[in-house]
Amino acid sequence: MQQLPREMLVGMYRKMLEIRFFEEKVFDLYGQNLVPGTIHLYAGEEAIAVGVCTALQRDDYITSTHRGHGHCIAKGADLKRTMAEILGKETGYCKGKGGSMHIADFSIGMLGATAVVGAGIPIAVGAGLSIKLRKTRQVVACFFGEGASNQGTFHEGINMASVWRLPVIFVCENNLYAMGTRQSRIMNIENIADRAVAYGIPGIAVDGNDVLAVYEATVKAVERARKGEGPTLIECKTYRHKGHSRVDPARYRPKEEVEEWLAKDPIKRFREKLLQTKTLTEAEIQRIENEVAAEIEEAVKFAMESPYPEPEEALEDVYA
Amino acid sequence: MRKITYREALREALREEMRRDSTVFLLGEDIGKYWGGAFKVTEGLAEEFGEERVRDTPISESTIIGAGVGAAITGMRPVAEIMFGDLTALAMDQIANQAAKIRYMFGGQAKCPLVIRTPFGAGVNIASHHSQSLEAWFMHVPGLYVAVPSTPYDAKGLLKSAIRGNNPVMFCEHKLLYPIEGEVPEEEYTVPFGLADVKREGEDVTIVATLYMVHKALSAAEILQKEGISVEVVDPRTLTPLDKQTIIDSVKKTGRIVIVSEDCKTAGVSAEIAAIIAEEAIDYLDAPIKRLAEPDTPIPFSPPMEQYVIPDEKAIIKTVKEVF
Numbered sequence: 001m002q003q004l005p006r007e008m009l010v011g012m013y014r015k016m017l018e019i020r021f022f023e024e025k026v027f028d029l030y031g032q033n034l035v036p037g038t039i040h041l042y043a044g045e046e047a048i049a050v051g052v053c054t055a056l057q058r059d060d061y062i063t064s065t066h067r068g069h070g071h072c073i074a075k076g077a078d079l080k081r082t083m084a085e086i087l088g089k090e091t092g093y094c095k096g097k098g099g100s101m102h103i104a105d106f107s108i109g110m111l112g113a114t115a116v117v118g119a120g121i122p123i124a125v126g127a128g129l130s131i132k133l134r135k136t137r138q139v140v141a142c143f144f145g146e147g148a149s150n151q152g153t154f155h156e157g158i159n160m161a162s163v164w165r166l167p168v169i170f171v172c173e174n175n176l177y178a179m180g181t182r183q184s185r186i187m188n189i190e191n192i193a194d195r196a197v198a199y200g201i202p203g204i205a206v207d208g209n210d211v212l213a214v215y216e217a218t219v220k221a222v223e224r225a226r227k228g229e230g231p232t233l234i235e236c237k238t239y240r241h242k243g244h245s246r247v248d249p250a251r252y253r254p255k256e257e258v259e260e261w262l263a264k265d266p267i268k269r270f271r272e273k274l275l276q277t278k279t280l281t282e283a284e285i286q287r288i289e290n291e292v293a294a295e296i297e298e299a300v301k302f303a304m305e306s307p308y309p310e311p312e313e314a315l316e317d318v319y320a
Numbered sequence: 321m322r323k324i325t326y327r328e329a330l331r332e333a334l335r336e337e338m339r340r341d342s343t344v345f346l347l348g349e350d351i352g353k354y355w356g357g358a359f360k361v362t363e364g365l366a367e368e369f370g371e372e373r374v375r376d377t378p379i380s381e382s383t384i385i386g387a388g389v390g391a392a393i394t395g396m397r398p399v400a401e402i403m404f405g406d407l408t409a410l411a412m413d414q415i416a417n418q419a420a421k422i423r424y425m426f427g428g429q430a431k432c433p434l435v436i437r438t439p440f441g442a443g444v445n446i447a448s449h450h451s452q453s454l455e456a457w458f459m460h461v462p463g464l465y466v467a468v469p470s471t472p473y474d475a476k477g478l479l480k481s482a483i484r485g486n487n488p489v490m491f492c493e494h495k496l497l498y499p500i501e502g503e504v505p506e507e508e509y510t511v512p513f514g515l516a517d518v519k520r521e522g523e524d525v526t527i528v529a530t531l532y533m534v535h536k537a538l539s540a541a542e543i544l545q546k547e548g549i550s551v552e553v554v555d556p557r558t559l560t561p562l563d564k565q566t567i568i569d570s571v572k573k574t575g576r577i578v579i580v581s582e583d584c585k586t587a588g589v590s591a592e593i594a595a596i597i598a599e600e601a602i603d604y605l606d607a608p609i610k611r612l613a614e615p616d617t618p619i620p621f622s623p624p625m626e627q628y629v630i631p632d633e634k635a636i637i638k639t640v641k642e643v644f
Contacts (some may be wrong), residue, residue: 061394094427104426111393112426116417122386123393123418130391133345133372156380160387163378317428318462320486 004212009279010288012054012211016046016267017292019070022079025296026069026086026100030246034304036088039100042070044209044241047266048173049074051214051236052141055222061109061127061140063120066101067173067240068113071143075110077103079299089306096309097317109138117178118151120144121170125157128166128231139167139225141218146235147178149192158233162199167225169218172235173208179244180252193235201231208236209266212273239264321505327498329472330361330437333479334399336508338369341397344483345373347384348401348437352376358403359439359498381410385436389419389488392434397483404450405440405492408457419488420463431486435479441494441532441582442619442630451619451626453583455530458490459559459592465489465513466559470534472502474557477511485513494531494582514561518570522552525576525640528567528593530556533580533631540636549640559589567593568601575606576643580631585613607643612636 023043029035042049045067053062053074064071072082077093085092086100093103104112111127114120124142131138148154149172161168172192176183189195196203202224206213214236221232239261243250250258274280280288324332338344346362352374356363366374377384381402388398402408408415415436422430442451458466465487469475475493482489519534520541529537534555541551554570556562571577577597579590590611597609612631620626 063390092427094425094429097427098425102425104429106393106426106429111390112422112430114418116413119386119413119418122383122414123390125383126387126390126392126398127394128390129347129387130394130396133391133396134343134394153382153386156378156383157386160378160380160383317424319465320423320428320431320433 006279008054009274012050012215013270013274013280014288014292015050015074016211016270017289018079018295019046019049019073020267021292021296022073022083022299023069025300027242027246029087029300035086035100037099039086039246040067040244041240041242041246042067044261044265045173045175045238046070047211047270048171048208048214048236048238049143051211052169052171052218054215055218056139056141059109060138061111063111063124063127063140063142064113065117065120065143065145066113066115067145068101068103071113072103072105072110075105076108077105077110079295080302083299083303084306087303088308089303090309091302091306095313118144118148118153121148121153121157124168125161125166128161128168129164131167132164137226139169139222141169141171143171143173145178146172146174146176146183146192149195150186158199158201158231161231162201165228165230167228168231169221169225170231170233172233173238174235175238175240177244177253182252191235193233196233201233203233203235205235205237208238209264209269211266211270321503323501324472324504325499325501326472326475327359327361329476329504330479330493331363331365333476333483334362334365335368337480337483338365338373343395344397344399345375346399346401347375347377347387349377349379349403351401357401359495361437361498362401381407382414385411385414386418388434388436389414389422389432392432392488393422393430397433399435399437399483402436402438405438405454406449406452408436408438408454415458415464415490416461420461424463432488433486434488435482435491436489437491437493439493439495441496442626443496443532445621445623445626447621448618453614455492455559456583456588456592459589463488464560467491467513467557468530468559469493469557470497470531470555472500472504474511474517476504477509478513478557480510481513484510492531496532500535511557513558514563516554516556516563516566518552518566519555520551520553522550522574524550524574525578525643526552526554526570526574527578527580527636527640528554528556529580530559530589531582533582536631536633537580537636540633540640543633544637544640549644551640564596564600567597571597571601572604575604577605578610578612578636578639578643580612580636582614582630584616585611586616588613610639610643612639
């Protein structure tokens with residue numbers, strides 16, 4: 001950690017806060033019936049998106065999932081347009097056609113969130129193939145959950161990326177529950193990273209609530225990818241603070257387990273580390289929190305004041 | 321004009337587009353130098369363009385298409401081959417939920433110029449998993465284009481348009497068409513999507529047919545001509561977009577229509593075309609719309625049974641006579 005520039009550490013902390021405050025706001029807005037449909041919150045998993053995306057360049061790609069707000073924000077998406085999309089507004093990233101589960105910003109390499117579990121894996125492989133054929137130095141980070149690692153696309157996609165040595169970093173966010181189903185009920189292994197052996201690539205399990213651990217693992221994977229040595233599977237152990245979706249009270253999770261994980265809150269831990277190492281003072285942290293809170297308020301204001309799309313815009317964008 | 325096979329026409333289209341545009345590449349199972357494609361369409365291309373651009377894949381249909389989507393949205397023009405049309409079922413999420421919707425869901429940010437070539441059709445005794453005609457599945461997914469070329473000329477021209485276009489295309493071939501010959505000019509041309517072709521002009525009755533059924537309709541028309549019935553054969557060439565106008569214009573002229581399609585009758589290609597005529601051209605009809613399609617069964621193996629379920633010239637002639 002000492003070697004990392006202060007500016008980078010503060011940036012990581014700030015991004016994690018942005019995601020947390022953003023998600024808390026979305027949770028509230030949903031409660032006020034201002035968010036149509038459903039939402040899957042990223043709160044608790046911030047260290048993964050931020051750790052991974054900090055190790056990427058702007059023109060690198062990511063693919064995302066139904067729990068994707070954090071990935072967007074970490075890759076550098078505009079908070080206002082992200083919030084507007086979640087509210088179904090015309091000023092949203094996808095002009096209201098995608099919503100919470102389908103946000104994309106191609107200008108920053110965010111290739112979009114797919115809401116079919118595991119479906120982003122083949123797409124990330126294709127982006128990696130495209131990089132290889134175009135001979136650029138980009139990489140792709142492909143986010144998915146441990147539940148997706150039971151899909152056929154996980155097997156097909158990682159095998160293909162491995163055999164073609166594609167520059168893809170497979171980031172498995174293991175939050176222990178595939179919707180309401182605990183990992184131990186649907187697989188006989190503890191570490192998804194162990195599955196890397198089957199594809200002949202490195203697999204590493206890291207503390208997904210430690211942003212620096214995620215960052216360091218990603219840096220290594222990115223280096224390997226840029227050198228043309230192929231993909232890496234990084235499993236990040238984490239926990240979602242809320243239920244699967246907004247309406248899920250997550251009663252299937254034991255209270256002690258929830259408490260144990262809340263104590264391992266990635267933002268709290270990183271804050272303590274930044275204070276201990278005197279990277280930031282209490283006052284500076286307070287200032288950052290105030291700034292981020294104001295930024296989120298501004299995003300909400302923008303989204304709330306934005307118009308809904310005209311209904312007949314539903315007919316546009318089907319074909320290019 | 322020179323004659324080449326449907327297979328050669330497709331290969332020419334691929335070769336010319338790969339020479340013209342370095343972002344065009346091929347991926348699929350056994351399409352490279354060791355096999356040249358199960359139906360030999362890509363034979364020789366790996367030798368010219370190398371294994372990077374004519375890429376043999378693992379047997380992973382879902383990821384063949386998904387990789388095509390990922391490459392297409394990041395600046396490439398992939399042409400994926402699925403060895404048999406039946407196997408598109410394995411890739412259906414990537415085709416129907418990803419390729420078809422990636423532009424729309426993201427508010428027009430993405431374009432997905434992915435061509436998926438695959439052979440459909442029965443008639444070679446390979447039973448239920450290698451013989452279906454599933455074009456209608458893809459007509460039901462907004463965001464996809466569906467091409468159904470019946471001749472070498474159309475195959476080459478439509479494939480070039482598909483590769484140059486900016487939308488995902490289900491390029492439906494028919495395994496009995498690969499060896500058939502037809503006139504194809506040496507010089508450059510393309511066939512636009514959404515433009516039907518009148519394959520034979522006639523006065524008394526319209527037959528709308530696709531893929532291999534076009535040829536059966538044409539030979540039925542030849543026989544009917546001798547019996548004094550003048551048949552017009554309309555080939556839509558693309559099912560999405562569908563050139564309704566050419567079909568309706570033909571119906572206005574003849575007042576009678578028979579739709580011949582190799583897929584199952586229920587909710588199939590013929591059902592859609594019949595519905596359009598019923599909605600938009602019923603006043604021009606002198607007889608009820610007739611459809612000839614496969615019965616609603618899987619394709620059986622044993623030759624007599626298989627031949628029984630595929631529409632043939634005799635059935636076409638019989639059906640045509642029913643509208644008089």
